[in-house]
Amino acid sequence: xxxxxILFLGKPLWMWLLFMxxxxxxxxxxxxxxxRDDHEIGIAESLKLSAMxxxxxxxxxxxxxxxxxGEATAQYLTAFIVEKTLAMDNIFVIALIFSFFAIPRQYxxxxxxxxxxxxxxxxxxxxxxxxxxxxxYHWVLYLFALFLIFTGIKMxxxxxxxxxxxxNPLIAFLHRRFRVTDELHGHAFVVRQRDPATGKVVRFxxxxxxxxxxxxxxxxxxxxxxVPAVFTITTDPYLVYTSNIFAILGLRALYFALAAILHRxxxxxxxxxxxxxxxGSKIFIADAMGWEKFPPAWSLGITFVILTIGVVVSLxxxxxxxxxxxxxxxxxx
Numbered sequence: 001x002x003x004x005x006i007l008f009l010g011k012p013l014w015m016w017l018l019f020m021x022x023x024x025x026x027x028x029x030x031x032x033x034x035x036r037d038d039h040e041i042g043i044a045e046s047l048k049l050s051a052m053x054x055x056x057x058x059x060x061x062x063x064x065x066x067x068x069x070g071e072a073t074a075q076y077l078t079a080f081i082v083e084k085t086l087a088m089d090n091i092f093v094i095a096l097i098f099s100f101f102a103i104p105r106q107y108x109x110x111x112x113x114x115x116x117x118x119x120x121x122x123x124x125x126x127x128x129x130x131x132x133x134x135x136x137y138h139w140v141l142y143l144f145a146l147f148l149i150f151t152g153i154k155m156x157x158x159x160x161x162x163x164x165x166x167x168n169p170l171i172a173f174l175h176r177r178f179r180v181t182d183e184l185h186g187h188a189f190v191v192r193q194r195d196p197a198t199g200k201v202v203r204f205x206x207x208x209x210x211x212x213x214x215x216x217x218x219x220x221x222x223x224x225x226x227v228p229a230v231f232t233i234t235t236d237p238y239l240v241y242t243s244n245i246f247a248i249l250g251l252r253a254l255y256f257a258l259a260a261i262l263h264r265x266x267x268x269x270x271x272x273x274x275x276x277x278x279x280g281s282k283i284f285i286a287d288a289m290g291w292e293k294f295p296p297a298w299s300l301g302i303t304f305v306i307l308t309i310g311v312v313v314s315l316x317x318x319x320x321x322x323x324x325x326x327x328x329x330x331x332x333x
Contacts, residue, residue, distance in 0.1 A: 009131060009237040015067060015122060019060075019242055023120065026056070026249060027191065030113065041109055046256035053250025054084075060246055064239070073236040074296035078303050079243035082233065082279065085307055086226045087251050088265065091258055092220050105256075107187050111212050112255065116248065124245050126227050131237040141235070144228035145280040152276030153224055155218040155269060156195045170217055171210070179204045225276070232279050267317055271310020278302060 006013045030049075041049075057080055065073040098108055133140050174180070181204045185191045189209035195202045230240045258265075282294040 009128065011238045017236060018063075019238075019245075022060075023245060023249070026053075027116070030327060040117050041105070041253075041256045043256065046253055049253035050250050051153075051251055053246070057084075057243075057246035057250065060242065061215065064242075068239075072234075072236065072239060074300045075236070076239045076243050078296065078300040079230045079233045079239060080247050081300075081303055081307065082229055082275065083226055083244050083247035084250075085268075085275070086222070086229065087254075088258075088268060088272070090222050090251060091255050093222075094215055094255055097211050097214050097218070101186075101207045103208060103211055107184070107208060108256075110187050111208060111215065112251075115212055115215045115219070116251075118212075119248050121218050121243060122216070122220055123223060123227070123248070124241060126223055127237055127244065129242050130227060130231055131240070133237065134231060134235050140253060141232060141283055145232050145283045148225070148229055148232060148276045148280030152273045152280065156273035168214075170214060174210055174213060178210075180210060181206050182207060204319070229279050231278065232283060234296075259313060265311070265314045267314040268310045271306050271313075274310075275306050278306065 008016055058077075061073050061077050061080075064076045078281060094112070098111075102140065103111065179195065179202065181193070183206075185206050187208065188206055189212070191204050191206060192201055193204055226244070227240070230243060234240060279299075282299060286292070286294045
């Protein structure tokens with residue numbers, strides 16, 4: 001019992017084990033029960049899975065309240081909502097990656113599932129390092145805040161630049177570094193086949209694994225924005241990590257419902273820009289007002305208002321019939 005009370009990143013070990021046990025149970029249930037066989041996930045199934053993950057993420061706030069109190073709960077919920085919203089950009093890029101590599105919809109869930117495992121590890125490392133740096137060098141939070149303000153302003157005035165996957169340097173590097181098959185081999189990530197150059201039977205990676213690698217790197221890039229954003233909301237590693245992971249766990253389920261209708265959220269990026277500026281400004285507002293920290297309940301309320309306005313404006317502006325959107329998840333003809 002004493003082992004469970006040992007502190008890890010400021011929290012008893014049993015709290016971390018409770019959270020990780022819940023995550024492992026969800027992943028096993030998802031892959032072993034809900035998606036044991038490769039199949040195309042429809043919008044209805046996607047919405048049900050998304051609702052389940054969102055409910056679990058919100059429900060975990062009840063445990064946070066029981067373990068840590070009301071202020072921590074408000075911080076967790078704000079971080080969860082912010083991370084969930086910032087993940088919208090991830091969905092768009094994931095859709096482009098699947099389209100470029102011509103990944104059929106029945107195999108996309110497999111790629112996203114294994115991608116989640118990588119995200120859990122990568123975010124854990126980034127958050128652990130971030131928490132250690134912030135604990136010893138509190139002024140780093142001001143750098144995070146300035147970075148978020150700069151990023152928000154840049155997003156606000158940047159145009160909609162298309163992503164050029166064909167000339168992506170990462171994809172070119174991976175093609176030089178690995179032997180890659182020209183076609184998919186079912187849901188296999190690696191296959192053995194004869195090398196045309198040497199005649200020997202060697203390992204090749206398939207476009208499925210290539211897509212997974214690119215998605216992992218893309219998430220690492222997006223984490224550069226989202227992790228500092230959450231650290232400006234709370235510096236508690238437990239709240240930062242749990243809110244991040246619960247937001248990301250439902251990302252792959254949400255992808256199948258939103259990939260084809262992202263054009264309906266065309267104006268949400270402006271709300272995200274304003275939200276990043278607000279999150280970055282909180283630490284300076286608190287200092288100017290003489291507060292120890294920006295009130296968490298206010299932060300949660302303002303975040304909700306900004307995002308609600310962004311969603312409503314997007315839906316109103318795009319309510320007229322639009323041209324048939326690009327089906328990002330379907331293979332290229």
